[in-house]
Amino acid sequence: MGKLLIKNIKSLVQVRETNINKVCGKDMSVLPCIEDAWLAIDNGLIADFGKMEDFPGITDWKDLEVIDASGKLVLPCYADSHTHIVYAGNRESEFVDRINGLSYEEIAKRGGGILNSAKKLRETGEDDLFEQSLVRFKEIIYQGTGAVEIKSGYGLNLESELKYFA
Numbered sequence: 001m002g003k004l005l006i007k008n009i010k011s012l013v014q015v016r017e018t019n020i021n022k023v024c025g026k027d028m029s030v031l032p033c034i035e036d037a038w039l040a041i042d043n044g045l046i047a048d049f050g051k052m053e054d055f056p057g058i059t060d061w062k063d064l065e066v067i068d069a070s071g072k073l074v075l076p077c078y079a080d081s082h083t084h085i086v087y088a089g090n091r092e093s094e095f096v097d098r099i100n101g102l103s104y105e106e107i108a109k110r111g112g113g114i115l116n117s118a119k120k121l122r123e124t125g126e127d128d129l130f131e132q133s134l135v136r137f138k139e140i141i142y143q144g145t146g147a148v149e150i151k152s153g154y155g156l157n158l159e160s161e162l163k164y165f166a
Helices: 025-029 092-099 104-109 114-123 126-142 158-165
Strands: 003-013 033-042 045-051 064-068 078-083 145-150
Touching: 092 104, 104 114, 114 158, 126 145
Parallel strands: 003 064, 078 145
Antiparallel strands: 003 033, 033 045
């Protein structure tokens, strides 16, 4: 990792001059931003930021990558604290069923639901399960997720649950 300068940022989102422990109540409606901003990153850590009109300039160009973010937003990554990204197949048809008014019970009677997901997971080899999950994992990273806690739950027995950790 080297140095990175992102300049001409339309809006640098969720910036605070001081650290906070939490945001709650009416403060949740406040989204602190700097318009027409710059952001400096050194070895993966934010080194400095501010308005372009206050940019101090560059003294050391060695190993510096510069990104012009004109017209673009820069914001923190998402933290997904609950996802079931490891599963076999998909349940797209069940989503359509729910849109069409079917209950979870009706979907289960048709062979869908968690028991169907568990059956698919048990029948799917570990390598295939890994590859399917990796595709979904890369997709959430591409969409801005930077931290994820992956839940198990579709195995419904010890052997199937351990596939998550193999």
